[in-house]
Amino acid sequence: QITLKESGPTLVKPTQTLTLTCSFSGFSLSTSGVGVGWIRQPPGKALEWLALIYWDDDKRYSPSLRSRLTITKDSSKNQVVLTMTNMDPVDTATYFCARKDQRVLYSYDSNDSYDFFDYWGQGILVSVSS
Amino acid sequence: DIQMTQSPSSLSASVGDSIVITCRASQSIDSSLNWYQQKPGKAPKFLMFAASSLQDGVPSRFSGSGSGTDFTLTITSLQPEDFATYYCQQSYSTPYTFGQGTKVEMK
Numbered sequence: 414q415i416t417l418k419e420s421g422p423t424l425v426k427p428t429q430t431l432t433l434t435c436s437f438s439g440f441s442l443s444t445s446g447v448g449v450g451w452i453r454q455p456p457g458k459a460l461e462w463l464a465l466i467y468w469d470d471d472k473r474y475s476p477s478l479r480s481r482l483t484i485t486k487d488s489s490k491n492q493v494v495l496t497m498t499n500m501d502p503v504d505t506a507t508y509f510c511a512r513k514d515q516r517v518l519y520s521y522d523s524n525d526s527y528d529f530f531d532y533w534g535q536g537i538l539v540s541v542s543s
Numbered sequence: 544d545i546q547m548t549q550s551p552s553s554l555s556a557s558v559g560d561s562i563v564i565t566c567r568a569s570q571s572i573d574s575s576l577n578w579y580q581q582k583p584g585k586a587p588k589f590l591m592f593a594a595s596s597l598q599d600g601v602p603s604r605f606s607g608s609g610s611g612t613d614f615t616l617t618i619t620s621l622q623p624e625d626f627a628t629y630y631c632q633q634s635y636s637t638p639y640t641f642g643q644g645t646k647v648e649m650k
Contacts, residue, residue: 450639460579460587460630460641473637476544509586518593527593528634529577533586 415439417449417510417534424540425500431539435493435510440532442468442488448513449493450530451484453506461506465513466493500541507536545569545633549642555650556621564616564645566609566631574610575635581644582627591616592634621647 421433435449442449450465464484465473474482483496493510511530518525546569556562566576574594579587589598594614595607604619618625626649631642 452641459643460581460632462632462638462640465637465639475638511586516592516596518596525574525593527575527577527596528639529589529592530579530587530632531589531598533588536586 415512415532417512417532419508419510419534419537421508421537421539423538424542426543427501427541429500431495431497431500431504433495433497433508433510433537433539435495435534437491437493437510437512440512442466442486442491442493444468446515446526448528449486450511450513451493451495451508452511452530453504453508454536455503455506458506460509463508464495467513502541505539505541507538509536510534544638545572545636545640547631547633547640547642549629549631549645551645552643553646553648555648557650558621558623560621561617561619562621562647564629564631564647566614566616566642568612568614568633568635571611572633572635575633576607576609576614577632577634578605578607578616579630579632580625580627581630587630590629618647623649 417437448467451463466484481498486493512532548567576594578591581587628644628646
């Protein structure tokens with residue numbers, strides 16, 4: 414059974430640094446093709462992709478937030494940590510972590526790999542206010 | 544970044560109806576398109592990848608189509624549990640951007 418759960422502060426002050434931990438079970442972040450991503454959702458708004466770390470420690474970030482984000486993993490502890498610096502009230506949102514997996518579809522002339530987020534944590538609502 | 548645009552933003556339907564949600568990418572993403580369903584206060588649920596491949600356990604009344612820049616999610620014979628918000632997401636290149644969502648409401 415695959416589970417993920419986000420933990421961290423639910424209230425931070427403007428300019429502070431947010432540190433969120435995603436603790437997961439039921440899969441290994443050392444398995445080829447697997448990753449863990451962070452996605453956030455401001456109240457009443459759409460999902461926003463933030464960052465992704467792959468099994469081989471490759472890291473990808475949202476360009477608009479890249480300067481503020483750091484994603485790291487501890488595969489032995491089954492944890493992924495996201496830090497976001499210089500928090501602002503507009504960063505108030507529910508933050509989700511999710512497992513990225515991939516599937517290869519075979520056809521007569523190609524093998525194509527597709528990524529997706531198949532398991533999600535429950536999310537943690539982080540408010541930014543003084 | 545690849546921009547994803549969904550239409551409509553919301554729609555009203557009745558149980559038993561068929562509905563179609565459209566998702567358009569700002570550039571070609573081949574078939575690297577995922578669909579998610581989200582209910583209020585819950586995490587998104589993964590429905591479909593590669594534009595038309597259903598995740599295990601997703602009912603067959605859900606179907607997807609498209610490639611390149613234009614995609615659709617179709618739900619036939621809408622059930623009470625299908626009233627939710629649906630998001631498309633491209634996984635062609637990072638950042639793996641989402642659409643703005645389509646809320647399916649009960650008429």
